[in-house]
Amino acid sequence: MSLFDLQGRRALITGSSAGIGLELARGLAQHGASVVLNGQRPDRLAAAVAQLRGEGLSVSSAAFDVTDEAAVNAGVAEILAGGPLDILINNAGIQRRVPLLEVTLPVWDEVLKTNLTSALLVSRAVAPHMIGRGGGKIICTLSLMSELGRRTTGPYTASKGGLKMLVKAMCAEWAEHNLQINGIGPGYFETEMTAPLVQDQVFSGWVKSRTPAGRWGQPAELAGAAVFLASRASDFVNGQIIYVDGGMLAVL
Template sequence: MTLFDLGGRRALVTGSSGGIGLELARGLARHGAAVLINGRDPGKVRAAVQTLQAEGHEARPAPFDVTDEAAVNTGMQALLQDGPLDILVNNAGIQRRVPLTDVTLDTWDEVLRNNLTSAMLVSRAAAPGMIAQGHGKIICTLSLMSELGRRTTGPYTASKGGLKMLVKAMCAEWAEHNIQVNGIGPGYFETDMTAPLVQDEQFSGWVRARTPAGRWGHPRELAGAAVFLASDASSFVNGQVIYVDGGMLAVL
């Protein structure tokens, strides 16, 4: 069991004031990690921290905008004063559903900045400390859209495909410093972001029929993959993606 023990380790989870990010942070905390909760809204961040603390976990707020270079540098400098991170989870992201023929450059840039550029900015800030201490774990939240495309998901698909390749690039540069960089690729999960799709019976029926497990995923079901990739159990796993999708990618 010590392979999955995260006691004494500090973990920053971006976009963790709710949804999948909060569940990932909760999963790491349950295995002993001290988690730093991140988001743009300080009130939501404080509420998430209080929730985790009430459950008996060690949690602290780290509110800053991961899409803003200056905010990332300031926010990371403040939290790194207590020492390097052991674990970074790049989870922040958004979706804007629009046909490619109608997408504006502002929307395109917004999605890539939130889903891809943010991961580069935060990882770039965290990596020097991980290199200096001789170990680190970086986990990026990808998507089925890192491998597949659907109508109206062009900006999102491009950003998540790019994030998959960023995982590989970071692995290529930092693996020699005992830093493992991997991704988690969720399938269709019930979250605030997907609520309109869950409520659309036609689409929801398609998801259930297309997924061998026959249902949507629950955010808590992503925690196991995060704990594995954050722990010593994955010490020789690098540049990989674990798809947690109920089997969707495995079948036609």
């Protein structure tokens, strides 16, 4: 079990005031990590911190916009002033469902900046610190859409496909410094973002029939992959994507 022990390690998780990010934070904290939650809304962050502290977990918060380079650099500097960072999870993400022929450039830019550019900005702010300390873990939350396209998901698909390749690019440049950079690719999970799809009986039926496991995933089921990639158990795993999808990518 010591391979998965995160005692004494500190993690920053972007977009973690709710949904998948909050469950990743809970999972890492349950394995001993001290977790810094991130988001743009201080009220939601405060509620998330209170919830996890109520479970006896070690968490704090840092509110800053991950798409703003100056805000990222200032936010990360403030976090580092409070102690070292061993783990970064780039989880912030949004979805804007619109056909490609109708998507406006502002919407396209918003999705790309939030889902892809933010991962570069935060990773680039944290990586020199990790390199100086002799190692670290960077994990990015991807998607099935890193591999597959679907109507009205063009901006999201492009961003998550780009994020997959950013993982590999960071591995190519930083693995020699004992940084492990990997990704987690969720399938269809019940979250605040997917609530309209879960409530759509036709779409939900399609998800269940298309997924060998026969159901939607629950956010807590992503914690195991995150703990693995954040721990010593993955010290020679680099540039890889673990898809947690109930088998959807494995079958036609």
